[in-house]
Amino acid sequence: xxxxxxxxxxxxxxxxxxxxxxxxxxxxxxxxxxxxxxxxxxxxxxxxxxxxxxxxxxxxxxxxxxxxxxxxxxxxxxxxxxxxxxxxxxxxxxxxxxxxxxxxxxxxxxxxxxxxxxxxxxxxxxxxxxxxxxxxxxxxxxxxxxxxxxxxxxxxxxxxxxxxxxxxxxxxxxxxxxxxxxxxxxxxxxxxxxxxxxxxxxxxxxxxxxxxxxxxxxxxxxxxxxxxxxxxxxxxxxxxxxxxxxxxxxxxxxxxxxxxxxxxxxxxxxxxxxxxxxxxxxxxxxxxxxxxxxxxxxxxxxxxxxxxxxxxxxxxxxxxxxxxxxxxxxxxxxxxxxxxxxxxxxxxxxxxxxxxxxxxxxxxxxxxxxxxxxxxxxxxxxxxxxxxxxxxxxxxxxxxxxxxxxxxxxxxxxxxxxxxxxxxxxxxxxxxxxxxxxxxxxxxxxxxxxxxxxxxxxxxxxxx
Amino acid sequence: xxxxxxxxxxxxxxxxxxxxxxxxxxxxxxxxxxxxxxxxxxxxxxxxxxxxxxxxxxxxxxxxxxxxxxxxxxxxxxxxxxxxxxxxxxxxxxxxxxxxxxxxxxxxxxxxxxxxxxxxxxxxxxxxxxxxxxxxxxxxxxxxxxxxxxxxxxxxxxxxxxxxxxxxxxxxxxxxxxxxxxxxxxxxxxxxxxxxxxxxxxxxxxxxxxxxxxxxxxxxxxxxxxxxxxxxxxxxxxxxxxxxxxxxxxxxxxxxxxxxxxxxxxxxxxxxxxxxxxxxxxxxxxxxxxxxxxxxxxxxxxxxxxxxxxxxxxxxxxxxxxxxxxxxxxxxxxxxxxxxxxxxxxxxxxxxxxxxxxxxxxxxxxxxxxxxxxxxxxxxxxxxxxxxxxxxxxxxxxxxxxxxxxxxxxxxxxxxxxxxxx
Numbered sequence: 001x002x003x004x005x006x007x008x009x010x011x012x013x014x015x016x017x018x019x020x021x022x023x024x025x026x027x028x029x030x031x032x033x034x035x036x037x038x039x040x041x042x043x044x045x046x047x048x049x050x051x052x053x054x055x056x057x058x059x060x061x062x063x064x065x066x067x068x069x070x071x072x073x074x075x076x077x078x079x080x081x082x083x084x085x086x087x088x089x090x091x092x093x094x095x096x097x098x099x100x101x102x103x104x105x106x107x108x109x110x111x112x113x114x115x116x117x118x119x120x121x122x123x124x125x126x127x128x129x130x131x132x133x134x135x136x137x138x139x140x141x142x143x144x145x146x147x148x149x150x151x152x153x154x155x156x157x158x159x160x161x162x163x164x165x166x167x168x169x170x171x172x173x174x175x176x177x178x179x180x181x182x183x184x185x186x187x188x189x190x191x192x193x194x195x196x197x198x199x200x201x202x203x204x205x206x207x208x209x210x211x212x213x214x215x216x217x218x219x220x221x222x223x224x225x226x227x228x229x230x231x232x233x234x235x236x237x238x239x240x241x242x243x244x245x246x247x248x249x250x251x252x253x254x255x256x257x258x259x260x261x262x263x264x265x266x267x268x269x270x271x272x273x274x275x276x277x278x279x280x281x282x283x284x285x286x287x288x289x290x291x292x293x294x295x296x297x298x299x300x301x302x303x304x305x306x307x308x309x310x311x312x313x314x315x316x317x318x319x320x321x322x323x324x325x326x327x328x329x330x331x332x333x334x335x336x337x338x339x340x341x342x343x344x345x346x347x348x349x350x351x352x353x354x355x356x357x358x359x360x361x362x363x364x365x366x367x368x369x370x371x372x373x374x375x376x377x378x379x380x381x382x383x384x385x386x387x388x389x390x391x392x393x394x395x396x397x398x399x400x401x402x403x404x405x406x407x408x409x410x411x412x413x414x415x416x417x418x419x420x421x422x423x424x425x426x427x428x429x430x431x432x433x434x435x436x437x438x439x440x441x442x443x444x445x446x447x448x449x450x451x452x453x454x455x456x457x458x459x460x461x462x463x464x
Numbered sequence: 465x466x467x468x469x470x471x472x473x474x475x476x477x478x479x480x481x482x483x484x485x486x487x488x489x490x491x492x493x494x495x496x497x498x499x500x501x502x503x504x505x506x507x508x509x510x511x512x513x514x515x516x517x518x519x520x521x522x523x524x525x526x527x528x529x530x531x532x533x534x535x536x537x538x539x540x541x542x543x544x545x546x547x548x549x550x551x552x553x554x555x556x557x558x559x560x561x562x563x564x565x566x567x568x569x570x571x572x573x574x575x576x577x578x579x580x581x582x583x584x585x586x587x588x589x590x591x592x593x594x595x596x597x598x599x600x601x602x603x604x605x606x607x608x609x610x611x612x613x614x615x616x617x618x619x620x621x622x623x624x625x626x627x628x629x630x631x632x633x634x635x636x637x638x639x640x641x642x643x644x645x646x647x648x649x650x651x652x653x654x655x656x657x658x659x660x661x662x663x664x665x666x667x668x669x670x671x672x673x674x675x676x677x678x679x680x681x682x683x684x685x686x687x688x689x690x691x692x693x694x695x696x697x698x699x700x701x702x703x704x705x706x707x708x709x710x711x712x713x714x715x716x717x718x719x720x721x722x723x724x725x726x727x728x729x730x731x732x733x734x735x736x737x738x739x740x741x742x743x744x745x746x747x748x749x750x751x752x753x754x755x756x757x758x759x760x761x762x763x764x765x766x767x768x769x770x771x772x773x774x775x776x777x778x779x780x781x782x783x784x785x786x787x788x789x790x791x792x793x794x795x796x797x798x799x800x801x802x803x804x805x806x807x808x809x810x811x812x813x814x815x816x817x818x819x820x821x822x823x824x825x826x827x828x829x830x831x832x833x834x835x836x837x838x839x840x841x842x843x844x845x846x847x848x849x850x851x852x853x854x855x856x857x858x859x860x861x862x863x864x865x866x867x868x869x870x871x872x873x874x875x876x877x878x879x880x881x882x883x884x885x886x
Contacts, residue, residue, distance in 0.1 A: 237728055400507050403570070437593035439593060439609045440590070442615065443616045
């Protein structure tokens with residue numbers, strides 16, 4: 001069975017944040033794009049859990065592709081966010097030193113940032129830090145101040161990237177697992193769990209399964225994914241008043257460390273941990289680790305001791321055996337691999353998409369960019385914009401904690417990216433993500449999503 | 465999608481936030497006391513609160529002298545309030561409570577503002593969800609609180625699973641059991657971390673009657689499954705690990721006041737109760753605000769909350785007439801022992817007239833563990849009062865305010881426990 005009679009210019013495998021950005025870029029450049037995702041909803045792998053920060057690249061490896069992509073991604077985000085209706089709050093970030101040894105590293109971090117082209121990064125002393133962050137523990141000695149680090153909506157952004165691709169001609173194939181394929185010297189015929197699909201070039205954006213896709217379809221892989229789990233703890237919304245900026249630790253060799261950050265949804269979050277593991281699907285949380293995260297947050301911001309916990313979550317980052325992006329074009333096979341996007345995917349995605357399009361052009365592809373592409377508007381879920389509950393005609397508020405309306409839920413259950421799982425619906429609307437975690441709204445939600453989810457929230461019973 | 469043409473500022477005498485038993489009782493009492501414009505704002509499509517989705521008895525014994533199921537009871541409370549002249553506005557979510565009784569309210573028609581001379585917080589309680597309990601394991605479907613299960617079963621005729629485990633043995637855990645029975649759900653076990661059932665009745669016998677074993681001294685370790693719950697891992701009395709096959713987890717109890725709105729606003733929230741910080745009239749740190757019922761502390765029955773709401777309504781009516789004492793030289797009530805979970809109220813304003821019976825008559829305490837010993841109240845001058853105590857967690861310990869205040873000499877009071885020598 002064939003998924004589509006059409007021959008696509010490119011098939012993007014994987015609808016994570018990178019795949020969505022790539023699908024958008026290629027569509028705007030005039031290519032005919034198919035995007036294939038094995039889950040029922042997009043953003044269901046690595047992209048479902050992250051720190052929701054738009055990084056400047058101040059601490060990225062010097063001269064790296066990662067740095068270039070982060071910087072280009074940041075610039076494009078600022079360019080397009082107005083028309084797409086995406087939020088950005090330039091909260092700034094402070095890389096805080098808690099010990100004398102860490103204080104000694106601040107100059108190096110600053111110099112590194114300057115070399116990376118982030119000229120406004122500077123060291124601030126204890127007094128200035130206390131003034132900027134009065135709720136930070138008195139043990140904070142000083143910090144590197146990065147004014148342009150921003151907080152953004154990590155789901156509405158990729159959703160609107162992909163929606164822009166779809167509204168300009170791209171096609172999405174969800175619940176389609178790519179199992180194999182063959183290249184005839186001209187085009188690829190991909191085998192998926194739901195049928196075959198033909199495309200001239202394949203772009204592997206399969207994240208946590210990137211190496212598997214290369215092996216299964218291309219027959220070889222030059223890298224191996226080593227999933228790195230990150231656990232997070234979300235505090236009650238009231239806690240977000242305790243911080244202004246993102247609080248980063250002085251990084252170690254392995255990880256950027258545990259961050260305290262506000263979200264555009266009005267929460268305060270601590271995380272992630274960095275735990276290498278074999279499983280590509282096990283994003284379970286662990287009580288002891290969560291307690292340690294909470295304790296770390298309280299140590300840094302003592303007033304958090306009295307703040308209830310709203311949510312906990314874990315995500316898997318598609319790290320590889322090397323600390324760099326693994327993006328390469330296999331020109332002979334019409335294949336581009338976008339792998340190992342280990343922790344900066346959200347920030348870099350638009351830049352990665354530009355870079356990948358460049359690789360594609362260097363393979364000889366030529367398209368005419370769309371003259372006046374359709375520009376969709378993103379869902380407004382952040383506290384920065386005007387939410388649906390503030391507008392008339394929303395029907396009713398279903399989720400009281402996150403103020404999600406019936407109109408928002410009904411919209412998310414329609415269209416080519418309709419939510420087919422609770423996870424997908426949460427990412428599109430924030431429903432059940434507040435402090436009660438569904439205590440009040442689960443029943444209404446079961447009613448509204450009847451017949452929509454692959455795994456229903458509940459089933460009707462006959463009176464017993 | 466256009467912006468609503470509000471705000472219209474509506475002036476009322478009293479706005480009650482939350483239309484459950486305590487809120488409806490307060491509003492009804494206010495009308496009976498002759499207060500003109502009393503408004504109940506409820507964010508659900510129908511007022512009535514938690515009893516709306518408790519489709520089983522016993523409700524109403526105290527209020528209506530008969531045994532009712534939750535929904536009938538809720539409907540009676542609503543009818544009683546309407547009869548008294550209370551205006552009830554369902555689907556009205558208060559999104560901000562500002563100084564001096566100014567409320568921002570979201571309605572399906574748009575966002576408006578209400579200016580009330582007094583506001584009564586009656587937002588109740590909810591159970592602690594999985595996240596805040598820091599339970600280990602996979603994020604899977606089929607983990608719910610009793611409240612969510614009840615609304616699914618009684619309001620929607622739906623069930624999220626067929627063979628869950630029930631975590632906890634509070635009163636509400638038995639309510640979960642009855643809810644399961646109604647929906648043809650067969651719990652595979654009831655798990656209690658402590659040495660015996662927390663609830664006073666129906667004790668260990670009851671679940672066995674329904675064919676469910678109660679496993680005490682057993683802790684939930686981890687939830688496992690792909691997509692949906694498949695099993696839980698527990699540790700038993702001797703520390704041995706065990707796996708229980710099931711398709712759901714009901715996390716019961718561990719109630720916490722629903723004080724999110726207050727936490728985001730200007731009112732003081734007490735860290736030990738998780739509810740509003742009040743004096744003996746339920747008056748908050750902004751004297752335009754009062755609180756009543758379970759938002760003050762977890763957790764009392766609907767009947768007790770209703771009784772508290774009645775009293776609160778009377779006190780607010782007195783306050784509107786200028787008959788409540790001003791807040792002056794209050795004594796603070798605090799706790800100094802981890803075995804005491806909280807003491808409420810948190811402030812007591814001594815009144816000149818010792819015969820003045822207005823205001824709460826008792827300080828409510830609760831314990832975090834089973835205690836057998838002596839409860840002691842002290843001031844900076846030393847112990848002023850003591851009483852032997854033999855109680856368990858989740859049970860109300862009531863201390864007469866008059867007895868304590870008479871000894872306090874105007875000083876702040878701290879409660880502690882002295883363990884009985886074994």
